[in-house]
Amino acid sequence: MKYIILLFMVIAATLNLYSQQGWPIRVYRELRIGDRYKDGLVIAINNQRKSVTISTTRPIGSGGWNEADKICRNYVLNGYPWRMPSRTELLTIFLLKQYLDGYENNWYWTNQYRGNSALHIGIVARDEAYVPKEHGKLVFAVTEIY
Numbered sequence: 001m002k003y004i005i006l007l008f009m010v011i012a013a014t015l016n017l018y019s020q021q022g023w024p025i026r027v028y029r030e031l032r033i034g035d036r037y038k039d040g041l042v043i044a045i046n047n048q049r050k051s052v053t054i055s056t057t058r059p060i061g062s063g064g065w066n067e068a069d070k071i072c073r074n075y076v077l078n079g080y081p082w083r084m085p086s087r088t089e090l091l092t093i094f095l096l097k098q099y100l101d102g103y104e105n106n107w108y109w110t111n112q113y114r115g116n117s118a119l120h121i122g123i124v125a126r127d128e129a130y131v132p133k134e135h136g137k138l139v140f141a142v143t144e145i146y
Contacts, residue, residue, distance in 0.1 A: 033092075034099050038078050038145060041099055043092045046144075055085065055093050055142045058102040065118040065133035068109045072141040082141040084111040087119060087128070089142050094123050109137045 031052060035042045040054030061071040068084060075082040085093065087110045097103055105124045112119040117130040120137045 034096050036099075038080070040077070040143070041093070041096060043089055043096065043142065049146070051144045051146045053089065053142055053144045055089065055140050056082075057100050058140075059104065059108070059138040060141050062138045063136055065109055065113065065135075065137070068137065068139035069111070072139060075141045080143040080145060082143045084109055085140055085142045086111055087121065090121055090140065091126065093140055094121070094126060097123065104138060107137045109139045 031037055031042050031045060033042055033045065036057075037052060037054055039057075041057050042052055043055050044053035045051075046053070056075070056077075060075055061068065063071065072082050072084045090108055090110050093100070103123060105122075107120045107122050110119045110121060113133065114130055116133055118133050119128055119130055120135070121128040
């Protein structure tokens with residue numbers, strides 16, 4: 001009986017510790033796509049990897065593709081490493097635009113590129129094309145939290 005009580009206390013203490021640190025035990029039971037979490041917008045939940053992908057709630061800058069990539073990598077919020085969104089992630093952000101704090105009806109960079117061209121997508125028509133990396137476009141940032 002002592003061992004059962006001790007085991008219960010260890011499990012309870014562990015779950016309490018993880019939930020205080022924001023560990024995914026708590027996250028996956030409560031979060032849904034479109035929720036706010038860690039000052040971002042939840043755009044994906046991966047139960048196998050025990051991670052949540054969040055995006056910024058507004059564009060964080062603009063410029064050529066290389067500059068936009070640097071803006072994302074240098075973005076600081078809650079200590080997580082940020083990056084440019086993939087095509088799928090950006091389209092998800094567009095589908096959730098009612099939950100954003102702001103956006104412009106404009107073109108946005110993705111992390112996909114071919115040589116000196118990179119993929120941009122329009123938020124309204126969702127049309128996409130590879131254009132020279134020097135073109136100025138807006139950028140959202142995304143991060144994955146484990």
